[in-house]
Amino acid sequence: MIPFNIWIVEDDTGFRRILQRMLNRVDHITCARTFPSCEDLFETIDEDVHPDLLLMDLGLPGMGGVEGIQKLTQVAPEITVVVLTVFNDKQKVLDALDAGATGYLLKTASHEEILMGLQNVFLGGAALSPSIAKIVLQEMRKPEPSEEFDLSDREVEVLEQLAKGLSVQEIADALDIAHRTGRFHLSRIYEKLQVQSQAGAVAKALRAGII
Structure with a gap:
């Protein structure tokens, strides 16, 4: 497997730590940095070292996840963003994907499903939780x-x-x-x-x- 580096933006401290530990257990993945907000992320993003992939929550304090994705496509468009959130309503899904997210995963997904989605994105594919794909396809007229x-x-x-x-x-x-x-x-x-x-x-x- 090709090694790749992931950062996390997640305001829930406990969940953020669980995610980081899970990712760092995988041989070819490194998760060295996590952030509780988009503001903290953008204080760091101007540095020379960028992640290959960013896991972004949507319900964040201050700057929301969708706005954060939009800004990220302007200041660091080479970073691939995957949403990981509890929100499964159609509007948030489409807003995030329109903003530039490459994938949309739910926090109810298993660790294996999250890892598989991230791997697919890193290899040039997309990642949508099955329930998200179903919601989008069923609810859109x-x-x-x-x-x-x-x-x-x-x-x-x-x-x-x-x-x-x-x-x-x-x-x-x-x-x-x-x-x-x-x-x-x-x-x-x-x-x-x-x-x-x-x-x-x-x-x-x-x-x-x-x-």
Whole structure:
């Protein structure tokens, strides 16, 4: 496994320590820094050392998690953000993904599910708790498809597969196309939807009624 470094923003001291211990037990993961608020994070983020991935709570004192994600995409866009929260309502999910989060996990997830989600994100995929994916897909009404983004039929098919939680390779297999072709379609989707991640693409496509 490729080693990677994770930081945590979580105001619950007990849960923050549990998370840090859990992550540091994994051979290829290091979690050296944790923060009780976004304000504390941004006092440090200007330093040369950045994490590969940041676990962000949403219900934080002061600056909220969504605002923190938005600011992070401006000051350190190379950092990948995964939400880990108790909030499972549709609006918070879409707001976080629109802000730039690559994944959205619930605190009710097992340690194994959290670790698997983080690993998927680090390897270039997305992470959505199954219940979050279900909430988004069930509660979003499906209006007439929007032509605003000028997506091709194939790009819409790729988005539909993304919404099922498939990786790029799985999408390529499902659509009988080359992996390189799947990645090309994904890059075009990002460009047209003006998003930074697979999860953001799915959220924006759902909002626009594309899928």
